[in-house]
Amino acid sequence: MTDDGGSSGILRREFEVLPPGDIRNCMVALSEDEALLSKLFQYRFSSGRGLSGHSFGNLFLTALTHLTGDFARAVALSSEVLASLGRIYPSTSANVTLEAVLANGKKVSGETRISRSTVPIRSISLVPRRCKPLPETLAAISAADLICFGPGSLYTSVIPNLLVEGIVDAIRKSPARKAYFVNLMWQPGETMDYTASDHLAAIHRHSVEGLCDTVVINTRPITGARRRRYAAGRVFPVQNDYPRLAEMNVRVVGRNLLARGDRIRHSPQALAAVAVELAQESRASRLGARGLALSASSVL
Helix, strand or coil: CCCCCHHHHHHHHHHCCCCCHHHHHHHHHCECCCCHHHHHHHCECCCCCCCCCCEHHHHHHHHHHHHHCCHHHHHHHHHHHCCECCCCCCCECCCCEEEEEECCCCEEECHHHHHCCCCCEEEEEEECCCCCECHHHHHHHHHCCEEEECCCCHHHHHHHHHHCCCHHHHHHHCCCEEEEECCCECCCCCCCCCEHHHHHHHHHHCCCCCCCCEEEEECCCCCHHHHHHHHCCCCCECECCHHHHHHCCCEEEEECCECCCCCCCECHHHHHHHHHHHHHHHHHHHHHHHHHHHHHHHHC
């Protein structure tokens, strides 16, 4: 909800709506209709005064927000249009801006400017500092079997959600398993030279120690032409520093998560398989604990 670049940034400034871009991507990803409607929501205008650069889905969400007067309601209605398989909850409905303090002490405001910084990020925060979460978001966290963090931009996509008042406390109290899916590569402007444990430490530094109990890492070596292309830009794979992860007292789940293709990306199928496995384990654990509690109460 801190996106201020591209189509989302323009709509946010000109129409005073919350940024629709990431929400649109979530809706399309969860849509049952993989053909026309999904393509329509992702369609981006390549020309036209005032239209160039905008996606249809962003414009649709903006219009529906103005019609309903509520961004969360617009998201829910749009999800119905796309026949989404799940529910999408914004972390907050407040109009917030991301602010970073860099390693040199300089402050940078705005997600786009932060992601372009060449100086390491020391910390990030929201402006205004205090913003309320949606009640339905807290309820979803409480009822979850698995809470996933990432993969994605650590400081501009993952951590900002944890800065919304009440979110960390809800996650901490939830009986769900909390898993961080580590990025495959360093991200220029955000996580250059970061190891797997550095990513996790940043999350805990902005929330509470031990918030994540599981770390999911890729174990397939990244080699060949793909690695060389990234290395030309001084970007390398995230190192799996097992000893430090062990010191952080987290369960490490290693899998081959690398997708085929020219670009270094996670395999959606592999990620989904791990997520389902962890969710099933979490649910079984919760049901088992509930069963033991019921048995104990019956004995008493």
